[in-house]
Structures are given as C-alpha cells and as structure tokens.
Amino acid sequence: MNTVTTNVPSRTRVLVLGGGPAGATAAAFLARAGIEVTLIERDVFPRYHIGESLLPSCLEIVELLGARELLDQQGFQRKPGAYLEWKGEQWTLDFGELRGNYQHSYQVPRAEFDHMLLKHAATQGVRVFEGTAVRQLDFDGERPIAAQWEQKATGAQGTIGFDFLIDATGRHGIMANRYLKNRRFHEVFRNVAIWGYWNDVERLPAPRDGAIAVSSIPHGWIWAIPFSDGRMSVGVVIHKDAYQEALRTKTLPELYRDAIASSSLMTRMMAPGTLNSELKVEQDYSYAAESFAGPGYMLAGDAACFLDPLLSTGVHLAMYSGMLAAASIGSTLRGEVSEREGLDYYEASYRDAYLRFLVFVAAFYETRGKEGYFDTAGKLSNFEVDPRNMRRAFLNLVSGLEDLAEAEQTSAHLMGEMKRRIRENLDLRKDKSQLQQAGVKAKAEANAQFFDGIEGLASLSPRNGFNGLYVRTEPHVRLARVAECMAAGAASGELQPAHAGV
Ligand SMILES: Cc1cc2nc3c(=O)[nH]c(=O)nc-3n(C[C@H](O)[C@H](O)[C@H](O)COP(=O)(O)OP(=O)(O)OC[C@H]3O[C@@H](n4cnc5c(N)ncnc54)[C@H](O)[C@@H]3O)c2cc1C
Secondary structure (H helix, E strand, C coil): CCCCCCCCCCEEEEEEECCCHHHHHHHHHHHHCCCCEEEECCCCCCCCCCCCECCHHHHHHHHHCCCHHHHHCCCCEEECEEEEEECCEEEEEECCCCCCCCCCEEECCHHHHHHHHHHHHHHCCCEEECCEEEEEEEEECCEEEEEEEEECCCCCEEEEEEEEEEECCHHHCHHHHHHHCCEEECHHHCEEEEEEEEECCCCCCCCCCCCEEEEEECCEEEEEEECCCCCEEEEEEEEHHHHHHHCCCCCHHHHHHHHHHCCHHHHHHHCCCEECCCCEEEECCCEEECCCEECCEEECHHHCEECCHHHCCHHHHHHHHHHHHHHHHHHHHCCCCCHHHHHHHHHHHHHHHHHHHHHHHHHHHHHHCCCCHHHHHCCHHHCCCCHHHHHHHHCCCCCCHHHCCCHHHHHHHHHHHHHHHHHHHHHHHHCHHHHHCHHHHHHHHHHHHHHHHHHCCHHHCHHHCECCEEEECCCCCEEEEHHHHHHHHHHHCCCCCCCCCC
C-alpha cells in the first residue's frame, strides 16, 4: 500500500488522526457503515510499536470488522493464555477455560498487526494518507473544524475540514496535550518499561509455548512474549523511583540484565538466548484525560487514556474505543441520536471500560503484593478517580452496589470484591483438578462471567446500556435504544441479545 500522496481532500465528514489500532478500527467501522472518512497517519507503515500481547476480545472486534480470516492467515503466534510466577506462587490462566467463544489470542509484532488493520481499513473505503502529520487544528469556539497537515517526504502542506474528529494519535494525544491540556498521570503507576528482543531463548513447555510469561521481581515485574519467528520480546517494568535509584550505580543494560537475573523463571528462559536488539525505554505512560469527548470530537485509544500494561489491555481498549466512537459518530451523523447523546454515550462507555481495568490492575497488584512498590501501587484511594464514575462503572458487575449510600465507600467495596474474586479465581486455577467438582466449577464459572464483564465487549449488551443506549452491530455498528430492544424483547417473550457472543 502506498498511500503517501498529496491528494488529501479539502473536506471530509469524519477525520481520523492516527492509524494505530484505535484509528484504523474507528475508520473501518465508519466506512463499513457508508460514512465518508479520511485517516491521516504521521508515519509510513509498517512502523514499529510496543504492545504485542493481545487479549481475545481483540479477535472479536477484528471479526466484526470482517478481517478475522485475514488475521488468522498472518501466521502470528497463537496465545493460549498466560503463565505467572508472582511472589513465589504459580498460575496458568487459559483463555476460554470455562466459557467464552475465544479460546486463544495472538502475540503480534505490532508493525505487522497494525499494517494489516490499516490496509484492511483502506479496503473498506477509508481514504488513508500515510507519512502525513497533522501539525495544528483550527477551532470554531470549542469545536475543531479543520486540520493543517504536512508531508515530510514531499514537503506538501494543506488543510482539511471535517464535521467530526477522532483523535487517535496515541500517546502524542494532540487534543488532550496541546489543546485541552487535560491529561492527568496516575501517580501510583509511575512505572518505567525497558525492553528488548531475544533469539534462541527457552520457551515455556508445550502446550503453553505461545503463552505470555509474567514474573514478579522486587519493585516490578517482567514480561516474555514469544513470536512465531522464534524471537521473544522481554520487558522489565519497575517503579520510577527504583529505576532512578538503580541508574545511580548501573548502566541501563546492567539494570535490565540484573532484573532478569532476579527472576528464576526468566533466568531459565533467557539462559540459552541472546539479546539481539537495542534496549527501548518508555516512562510515565499511565494517564487519563479528564474528558474523552466534546463538541465535534472524540479521543480514542491511548489519545484518551492508558493503563499499566500488566494485563495487556492497551490494544483491546484502543480497538474497543474505536468501535464505540464509530457507533456514536455514525448514529449522530445519521440523526439516530443527538450529538449530545452520542458524546455522552462515548464518554460513559469508554471511561467505564477503562475504569474496570484500572481497578482490575490495581487489585491484581494489591492482591499479590506484600512488599515495596506493590503496596502503594494498589491503593485505589490514591487514584484521581471520581467515585461517582467508579460506582457507575461497576453497577453491572458487582451485586448490591446500588445499596451503598455513600459514594465514598464505593472504591473500597469494589476493590475488596475484585481482590476476593482474583484471589479465589487464581487459587482455583492452581489445582485444576478441582475444577471438575460441581461446586467448584460453578464458582469458577461465576468468576469467569464476572471477569468477562471487565474484559469483554460489554457495550454490545442492552443490559449494559448508558443513558438508555447500547451498541448494536447489525447491519453496522450503531447506537440503539435499550427501550426499543426491551419492547421487542417483551413482544417476543425474551430480551433480544445484541450480539451472539455477549
Ligand atoms: C511498555 C508497554 C507495554 C505494552 N504492552 C502491551 C501489550 O502487551 N498488549 C497490549 O494490548 N498493549 C500493550 N501496550 C499498550 C499499547 O502499546 C497501546 O495501548 C496501543 O498501541 C494503543 O493504540 P492506539 O491506536 O491508541 O495508539 P498508537 O498505536 O500509538 O497509534 C497512534 C498513531 O498515531 C500517529 N500519530 C501521532 N501523532 C500524529 C499526528 N500529529 N498526525 C498524524 N498521526 C499521528 C502515530 O504515528 C501512531 O501510528 C503497552 C504499552 C507500553 C508503554
């Protein structure tokens, strides 16, 4: 695909900035719904990106985009789940162990995965312009109305006007950083990641040789993600304070290798291997914008928020928010909902998905951590999270929450419930033979359902509506009214499911 051309139109209905998973997903869904959409991407794909371990829900969205067959043909490493050694305990988590349609996911070199998604978007009718960076936005009051672009390779420049903007520029986050100035960093997840690529390492034993291996170390943890070409992505995540302290006496490669040496699992896996790349570093990557949408615009994927990568949630949230943005904008442009309804729906549904993961990650750290960094990482009370948002985020997940009079109590209650479930779930999986016993199986299934509510595509069910709206996927993604669904369900004697998988 050579989409570095200067034929950028002067006007489009929807402009998407950024061609990563969030932008490519949003644009492809809009194009499939027959809406004119233009996507402007700064780099020329394939381009390198971190974020290589996918959750199964990403496959579900790829399927809704009509690209599942394409994905399965790429030869990516199949990922059956995760193997964790955390504070002396060991667990194996298998996807779809007790329920769910998705028994596996993939480990993907992102250059290839993102290129596949962007090329697919172009085949769906998106006008894609690569090697084209947006330098500035023009506003009418608070509403962005045009973008000024520039192409490095040709020196060409121009302006494109639009009715709606989706900012999917990732961490760059042009709207939040440059114009809204509303990005807030999570103090408790002030982590640094250092990673590189290895050859000839020892994999986990089959059938888990495609799983992500995670190991806790003092002040942090390590990921090992295997690729189908034999390479392995190995990353060390440590708290910023520990990182700065270590760099007083060590070089970066020493810090990285010492961290690996502090995990017996990673030492064993890396022993026969060779580090075959430079080390890369990212820091201060956990944040959220105060608002995700406003007049004529939505922030999708990392442009809106990003969470510590412990549970491999980034690409899921990027693609999920891309889908939510396409549904909201599509329905607004077709007049099915007002712009205010579309913006409110997007804000509520994406923030909920994000907050559920935020509590999940925090609870995971806190459940299993007893020392050092993990003690503070899990303290939900330290988050700059409005308890009213938190309450709403969990209404569908935690029974009895409606009875809580004080919003203040919500965070503590949720954290407690989440920790209890994580603990129970992981304990059940330590001895899988127990899962065959009827009582244990029922408990494990209830937990699986609970976690599916966090990781799954909750918005596709009318039961999880916000402001009376939810997302339907037929004949294209769009917002639908829960009341109409209920009426149809009452007429036919049952509530209509929005989507077979949910
Ligand atoms: C250390 C670390 C480990 C991670 N591990 C995982 C993992 O295992 N699994 C997982 O799911 N996620 C992981 N993530 C998260 C994942 O990388 C991101 O969440 C994901 O890439 C977000 O996708 P996106 O489309 O929002 O943004 P991006 O993928 O960053 O795409 C944004 C695009 O916008 C373009 N752009 C930027 N500015 C402009 C501009 N001005 N004009 C035009 N285009 C522009 C960029 O070139 C880029 O292509 C990890 C993140 C980190 C930091």
